[in-house]
Structures are given as structure tokens and as C-alpha cells.
Amino acid sequence: MAAFAPGEMLAPLRIGPITAGRVEAFAQASGDRNPIHVDAAAARRAGLEAAPVPGMQLVAFMHEAVSRSRPGVAITALSTRFLAPVAVGDSVEISGRIVKVDAAGAVMRLFLRDGSGALASVGEATLVPAVP
Template sequence: MAQVPTPVEPVDPGQQLWETTEEITMDRVRRYARVSGDRNAIHIDAAAAAAAGLSAPIAHGLLILGIVVRHADDWVRDRGGRITGCDTRFVRPVYLGDEPVTLYVTAHLVGAGHIAATASVLDADGSTQRAILRPIRISYSDGRPDDVSADRQPRG
């Protein structure tokens, strides 16, 4: 028997949907490298990163994007929907060191079927944010068979 989707609660465009933090550690990056198969040494070895012109190893971009999309997926699925697409551009890497890096993720509703999420790295004291991705445009369907709004993702 097909499951009836949970009705989407009304939210207004511009309304914040969630904010959260995630720790990015060298151990997390190593585990991601193993499961993803992306073992490029710039992600786990300081000498390889330096040889590539980087000041330190960097987290995988898809690890960071995956964290953001996972939070979006949780929000959308809780409302009976599904993600239908996303679009972003990386603007700077997430440099890794001995201490965990704090990733700050937030999102707001753009309009029906569209979320804009951001991902920033916080300074150690949590006061300064540095964006690492252009705002991530995430489209979703509310789960109704007649919902096509998510197929028309705004550009800009």
C-alpha cells in the first residue's frame, strides 16, 4: 500500500528552516576518503597539500555538500517530500588542522519547492564566518503526484 505523504506545513518565503553546526575532523575526512574512493592525498597529507599549493589538507567538497544536502533531505522527508535537485559552486576550501573545523549550516525557504542553504566555516571563537559554498539552491517536491514546482528551479 502506498504511503500518504505528510502535508507540508505552511512556511513563508524567507523563513529560516534550520541552522546547525557540524564538526569536520581529519578522521571524518579519512573515513570519507575510504568510503568514497577519493583518496587524493591533498585531503589527508600536509606535504601533498603543500605540493599542490595549499596551506593545509582540505576536506572533500562533496563531503561538505553531502552534509548540507543531508540536512535538507531530513527537513523535506519529514514533510513527505523528496529532493529533486541542487546547484552550488565552491568558493573556498575547508582547511583541516589538528583541531576540528566547525561548519555552520543554515537554510531558508525561497518559495514553493525551493530552499537556499549556506555553509560557512566558523572561527575558533565562533564569531566569524567564511562562506565555503555559494548559496546552495535545493529544489524539492512535496510528494503529491501533481507537484511539478520543483522541476522549475529559479536561476540567479
């Protein structure tokens, strides 16, 4: 059974650079064909400086960070608030810490920073011991 401790830190995970090819592969797999993610000109027309990595791809990276750090844990919920876009070609680092523990499991607050260290997204993952 997975034990959770308030304040427990998530081992930081760095991912990237997130290439245009990786974003294109995600777009194909997810069906998210929004042109701002794969076409820099479309992103500029939308008022962005560069094509942004899809938000759901960033959420998938957050999920991956928790899963790698805590292999005996199931994630039953994952909410995210996007604060700033992450440009295609940039890297991200995901960190976190457990902020709540109860009889059912724990809540881990997650922080996703872009390559410059700016906070791009915050999230919360609800964690429970994985069922064998």
C-alpha cells in the first residue's frame, strides 16, 4: 500500500525540448488539429508569439511526472490551470508536493515551468494506492 506524507516532494521531471514533430504526433494521436499548435503563422494570427504546445499534451506530461515518481499510485483526478503558453521548441520541468492526506489517499499540487523557469501551469492530482 502506498503511504503518503504531507509535504512529500515530487522528483522534478524535465521534458524537452518539445519539438514540432512531437507536437504533430500528439495532434495526430489526440485528434486536436487546431492549427495554432502546428503552424507558427496561424499562432501569430491568433496573437501568439509562437506556436504553443497543446494544453492536453502538457497535462499528459504532468501525469507522466507523477506516474514515474510514484509507480504504486493511481491518479484518479487531475485538474490544471494554464497560466501562460509553452512554445513549441521549449522544455518544461514538472515538480510538485503533497498538500493533503486523508484515509482515501492524497492530493499533490503540481507546477509546470517553461524553459526559463516561468510558471506556465498549476495542477492538482488526486492519488490513491494502485489496485494490484
